[in-house]
Amino acid sequence: MSEKQPFRIYEKPELQSSSLVVGWSEDAGKLGPKVIDYLNKKLGGKEFAEIEPADFFSLGGVSVEGDVAQFPESKFYWCQQKNLVVLQSYSPRSDWHRFLGAVLDVAELYCHVKELYTIGGMVSLSAHTAPRELLAVANSPAMKEVLSQYDIARDFDYETPPGQRPTLSSFLLWVAKMRNMAGASLWVPVPFYLVSTEDPQAWRITVEFLDQRFGLGIDFRDLDEEVARQNEKIAQVRIRFPEIDDYIRKLETNLGVTQEENEKLVKEIEEFLRKRD
Amino acid sequence: MGIRLYKKPEVENPVLIAGWPGIGNIGIIAVDTLRGMVRAEEFGEIESWDFFYPKKVSIRNGELKDLEFPSNKFYFVKTEKKDLIFFIGEEQPTEGGKVYAEGTKAYQMANLVLDLALKFGCRRVYTSGAAVAPIHHTARPKVWAVPNSQDLIDEIKSYENTVLMSDIEGRGGQGAITGLNGLLLGVAKKRGLEAICVMGEIPVYLQGFPLAYPKASKSVLEVLTVTLGIKIDMQGIAALVERSESEIERLFERFPPEIREELNKLIYVTYAESTESGPITDEDKKRILEDIDKFFKKESKED
Numbered sequence: 096m097s098e099k100q101p102f103r104i105y106e107k108p109e110l111q112s113s114s115l116v117v118g119w120s121e122d123a124g125k126l127g128p129k130v131i132d133y134l135n136k137k138l139g140g141k142e143f144a145e146i147e148p149a150d151f152f153s154l155g156g157v158s159v160e161g162d163v164a165q166f167p168e169s170k171f172y173w174c175q176q177k178n179l180v181v182l183q184s185y186s187p188r189s190d191w192h193r194f195l196g197a198v199l200d201v202a203e204l205y206c207h208v209k210e211l212y213t214i215g216g217m218v219s220l221s222a223h224t225a226p227r228e229l230l231a232v233a234n235s236p237a238m239k240e241v242l243s244q245y246d247i248a249r250d251f252d253y254e255t256p257p258g259q260r261p262t263l264s265s266f267l268l269w270v271a272k273m274r275n276m277a278g279a280s281l282w283v284p285v286p287f288y289l290v291s292t293e294d295p296q297a298w299r300i301t302v303e304f305l306d307q308r309f310g311l312g313i314d315f316r317d318l319d320e321e322v323a324r325q326n327e328k329i330a331q332v333r334i335r336f337p338e339i340d341d342y343i344r345k346l347e348t349n350l351g352v353t354q355e356e357n358e359k360l361v362k363e364i365e366e367f368l369r370k371r372d
Numbered sequence: 373m374g375i376r377l378y379k380k381p382e383v384e385n386p387v388l389i390a391g392w393p394g395i396g397n398i399g400i401i402a403v404d405t406l407r408g409m410v411r412a413e414e415f416g417e418i419e420s421w422d423f424f425y426p427k428k429v430s431i432r433n434g435e436l437k438d439l440e441f442p443s444n445k446f447y448f449v450k451t452e453k454k455d456l457i458f459f460i461g462e463e464q465p466t467e468g469g470k471v472y473a474e475g476t477k478a479y480q481m482a483n484l485v486l487d488l489a490l491k492f493g494c495r496r497v498y499t500s501g502a503a504v505a506p507i508h509h510t511a512r513p514k515v516w517a518v519p520n521s522q523d524l525i526d527e528i529k530s531y532e533n534t535v536l537m538s539d540i541e542g543r544g545g546q547g548a549i550t551g552l553n554g555l556l557l558g559v560a561k562k563r564g565l566e567a568i569c570v571m572g573e574i575p576v577y578l579q580g581f582p583l584a585y586p587k588a589s590k591s592v593l594e595v596l597t598v599t600l601g602i603k604i605d606m607q608g609i610a611a612l613v614e615r616s617e618s619e620i621e622r623l624f625e626r627f628p629p630e631i632r633e634e635l636n637k638l639i640y641v642t643y644a645e646s647t648e649s650g651p652i653t654d655e656d657k658k659r660i661l662e663d664i665d666k667f668f669k670k671e672s673k674e675d
Binding site for chain 1 (some may be wrong): 430431
């Protein structure tokens, strides 16, 4: 195997003891890409490095999503004023450990990153109207102590169920732990019927934590408007389709829905939101 | 990326026996059963994180405690006749979503396994897997053996219930062994080690089901134990075969009657060492195999 570094650096950021926020491009409720784009826009993130895809992705053509050809990108941005580095990346398809090592090499060698945060949406069976709590997994007792200053759930136990695999965020958190880099993965519940579309409420909860943690001084009015717009759209679906309203009401009262109702809810909400976008 | 040894076993000219999961888990059941019966002791492992995606995360009280990867372990035992080293891999390293080992990672793993084998003076390697064959599930599976050197052909001919590729009708000694079972054979050849892959037969119509096929593992085990001069109690694997037979019979009963009827004709199909004609003609055999193929293609589309 070539020992050549699998990344390209365009410019060397001037950062010390910075933090890295990682969002994956394929994420529930488009949380990863939307939050990373939002941070870059608000903080003036400047692209400075990327991981070359050839070693980690199957490059036999491109996939097409939403009528547009996609290409696996892994790009780093830096925000000098806030001492922050952000990475938006597709999940590699092979050689995961080397890929994640490359992420941390860029972070440590070029940005002197001391803390890592991954963000992600997790599928929830609750309604979008239910209160949502940010969950965090730390990779060290010290990081857990840092998280204790914030209003987030951080005392749970979990083991990967049989037949499933850990998330890439857990893998990255473990690689960081092996390098003694403090890290946490942040998880926001995303209602199952918003997983394939967008969930601005989940984006807001994530950005809110990052704003508090890094003192970003974000004005949330635009995100609040987006949340309100989404809620209004779903309210319209509920008015137009009493059946859908009934299913969501069931979720709101913790009754749960059948598989058939679940599928119908997903289909109608996704179709309606796409049409109105 | 490397091998971690917990201890240095005192072995002399050991034979390496390697097993991975594959069709019907035939190879790994045979190798792991042998390892258990001879009470081989674990002495090292290949560090897995460079090859595999993790299989389990453990979070306690909100803190990531552990990430488990598929294991790749070495074991050793000194038997009366031979010293043995076992390598048991829980998964095959794959690239780009392929099922069996292929590419750089697979090549690296094959080399790591052989690095250890050579370090301890090993000159002979066995790998084990499945041979998909037009046989009926009530038949005793044969063992297909492929060596990595012409010099081993005569030895293989002396194995009981074993065929070479040239014994199999229509193959003319040709074929392919996918995944690490085949790759290890090739890399062993490149590095000057003798290697033989022993593959237990699985009926063509069972290969797509997520079922173990210990009956073929037993055939492999019978060959390996004789070759290695080891006597083991076969009761454990015989019980496993019995349980699996009932499961396969239940599955078979669920096939449509016309398909069962077609498949039952395989009882009379002889494809290996065809020195005499079976009770069905070559034309019948061809049609049976085509029908079976069509049926399972249709089934998989319906799933």
